[in-house]
Amino acid sequence: MLAFDVGGTDIKSALFDATGAAVGLRRTPTPVGGDDPVGALIDRLAELAEELREQHPEIVPEAIGLVVPGIVDADSGIAVFSSNLGWRDAPIRDLTAARFGLPVAFDHDVRSASWAERVLGGARDYADAVVLIIGTGIAGALLVGGQPYTAGGYAGEIGHSPIGEWPCPCGARGCLEARASAGAISRRYAEETGTVVDGAREVIALASAGDETAARIWNEALDALAMSIAQLTAVMAPQAVVIGGGLSRAGGALFDELRTRLADRLSFHRIPVLVPAELSGNAGILGSALRAREAAHA
Template identity: 40%
Template sequence: MTHRAEVPSAVVIGLEVGVAQIRAVAMAPDGSLVHSGRRPTRADRGPDAVLETVLEYAADLARHHAPSAAGIAVPGLVGEATGTSVFAAHLGWREIPVRRWLAEELDVPVAFGHDVRTGGLAEARLGAGRSCRSFLYVPVGTGIAASMVLDGYAPGGDGELGHVVVRPGGDPCPCGGSGCLETIASAAAIARRYRLATGEARVTARDVQARAAAGDGTAAAIWQEAVEGLAEVLTAAVGDSAPERIVIGGPLSLAGRTYLDPLRKALSERLTSPDPPRVVASALGRRAAALGAALLAQDLRPPRHPAGAEAAGHHSA
C-alpha cells in the first residue's frame, strides 16, 4: 500500500549510510512507512563510489516518492552544523560535504546527523525509549557507539565506545589503535575471531552465538569476552548520568536473551547503583538510524495549516 497519491508533497525520505548497507525509508506525515529498502554500500570500491551510490539511491527514492525533505545519517566523526562527514574510517570519508551534495542532488531541504544520535531519536519517538525520560542508545554492529537521549532529544557528545581500549596490546583497530572494544565486541570482531580460532570461513556473529548456545567452547569463550568487554565500557559510560534504560541496537540485539541476559548479569556485577538501568533490545532494529533521519527531515518541514490560514495571519514562527 502506498500513500503517494494522497500526500505526494508530505512524504520525506531518510537514509543511513552503513558499512555494509545503505538503508532507506520513505515516511508519511503520520510516521507510517511508504517504503523501506536497502542497497549494498560496497565500501571496498572507495569513498567516491560509496558517495555516488548514496546519491543515486536518494535520487531513485525521490523519483518514486517526490519528497518534500530528506534526512541522512552517517557514522564516524561528523560536523552537524556544516553537514559534513569529518571522518568515517570504514567508509574512507574525510571532510565530505554530504548535506550540501545531497541537497543539490534532490533540490529539497536536507537534514544531516550522526547515525547513533538519529537512531536514538527514532527509539525515543517510535521505539524502545518512548516511555522513559532518559536512556543510553548503544548500537553494536561493525562499530560500537552510544548516545544519551534525554526527554526525546539526543543533545550530542556521542561516545565512540568502540575505540575505548579494553585489551592493551590487543588486535589492531581501524582507528589506528589496538585492543579497542571494537576489536573484541563488535559483530564483525566476534565473527573474525572465531574464524581465526577455528580456520572456518563464512561464519557470522549470529553463527557464533548459536554455536556458543549449543556448547561450542571456542564460540562460548569469544561470545563471553565480547559481552564482558561491552559491560566494562558501559559501566564507565553510565557513570553519573543514571539513565533509566540501556537500549541495545544493531545486529547483536537480534540475538535476544542469549546476548542480553549475559550482558545484564555482567553489568549488575559492576554497577553499584541500587537502581541500575534496565537493559532492553532496540524496537526498531537495523532501520533505527534511517527512521531517525526521516524524523529529522520531518522536523525541517513547516507546520501544515488549513487553506487560507496564512491569509488570516496564522504564520509559523
C-alpha cells in the same frame, strides 16, 4: 519526505508519506572508490530520488533526511571523517541541499537511529539513555534530557572506548568493539579454530553446545560489554541502555547474562534497565525521516 541512510556497503532510500509510513524502501550499493566519493554519492542519491519520485508521484517531498556513518558534525552539516567512505570535512548537507533545492536534515546514522528509538522505540520512556548498536562494529549514541548529546560529533564512540590491551584496527588498543562486536566474536572464533562461522550467533550456539573455545570467546565478549556498560553507568547513570544490532537478536543469552554481570560489577550505582532496540535495521532511515519532517516544518 525523502530519506537516505548511507552505509559503508549500501544505501537505504525511501519516501515517507504523511502518516510517516515508508514507501519504496530499498537497498542499493554505496558507490565506492574514485577521486570524488562525495560527488559520486550525491549523484547516486539524485538518481535514487528520481526513481522514487517516478514510482510514487503522489508523494512530493518537502525536505530530505540524510544520515551517514563516521564522525559527523550535524550542526555544521559536515561529515568530518569516515574511513569506510573516504571523506574528510565534507560539507555534505549543503551540497545535498544545493543539488535537490530542498532543506536537508543531516545526521549521524546511529544518532539518527537513537532518535527514532527515543521517539518511537525502546528509549521512549527514558530521557537519559544510551543506544548501543552491536553489529559488525559497536556504535553508540547518547540521549541526555531527552535530546541527543553529540559533542561536535565525537560523543558515543563506545565501541572505541578502551577496556583492555588487545590491538584494535583504529590504532588504539583494548577497544570494546575488537572484543565484543558480532564481527569480533565470529572473527576471533575463525582465527582460533580455523573454522569460519556464520556470524556471532553461531558462536553463541556452539558455546551452548559445549565448544570450549566458543564459550571462552563469548564469555570474554560478555565481560567486555558488562565492563563498558558499568563504566557508562558510573559516569553517566543512564536510566536505560537500549541495545540493537545483530547481536541483540541473541535475546536472553545476551540480555540476561549482561544484567547479571552488570550487577556484579557495581555497588551503590543506579543500574540501568537493559532493553532491546525495537526498530531494528530501519531505525536509521526512520530517524532521518523524523528529522526531515522537523526540518520541513521548522
